[in-house]
Amino acid sequence: MKKHESNIRDLWDNMKWANLCIIGIPEGEEKDNGIENIFEEINAGNFPNLKDTDFKIQESHRAPNKLNPNRPTLKHIIIKIAKVNNKERILKAARQKQNVTCKGTPIRLSAAFSTETLQARREWQALKGKNIQPRILYPARISFKTKGEIKIFSNKQKLKEYSNTKPILKEILKGLL
DSSP states (O other), X not given: OHHHHHXXXXXXHHHTTTEEEEEOOOTTHHHHHOHHHHHXXXXXXXXXXXXXXXXXXXXXXXXXXXXXXXXXXXXEEEEEESOHHHHHHXXXXXXXXXXXXXXXXXXXXXXXXXXXXXXXXXXXXXXXXXXXXXEEETTTEEEEEETXXXXXXXXXXXXXXXXXXXXXXXXXXXXXX
């Protein structure tokens, strides 16, 4: 069963590979201007070095379709860009600029991945501060380098089992697992 879930997650991540997620655009804004125009506005206003690049948008929509009243965030805009390299260039420029805005409103740009992959990213985020050099691999696994050797784990439980055999690593990861 886990193998099938992993395969589904891999397929989902591959389908979303070229997707860019824009978070924080007020709802209804796309009805006035269209999502493509909003995207061009964001690029022109925030990334002047990328304005000469022609970003071909394959499709765009708001997600999720249903609004959850318990969740205060706005629905995200998902844009599928024809070339993954262009998506990576936009994300790199957004990371360098740090505060991206649209009409004075702060927004965030991120890659769109499956829920499981995003959850795995959050779980491993705490390891970055412990000087372990973690990396997320896809399908969602963690890889880190310690004492010159690289270890790869498919989930937190396997990392916990391994850390129980290494007292130094167990001390470093104390409170994280």
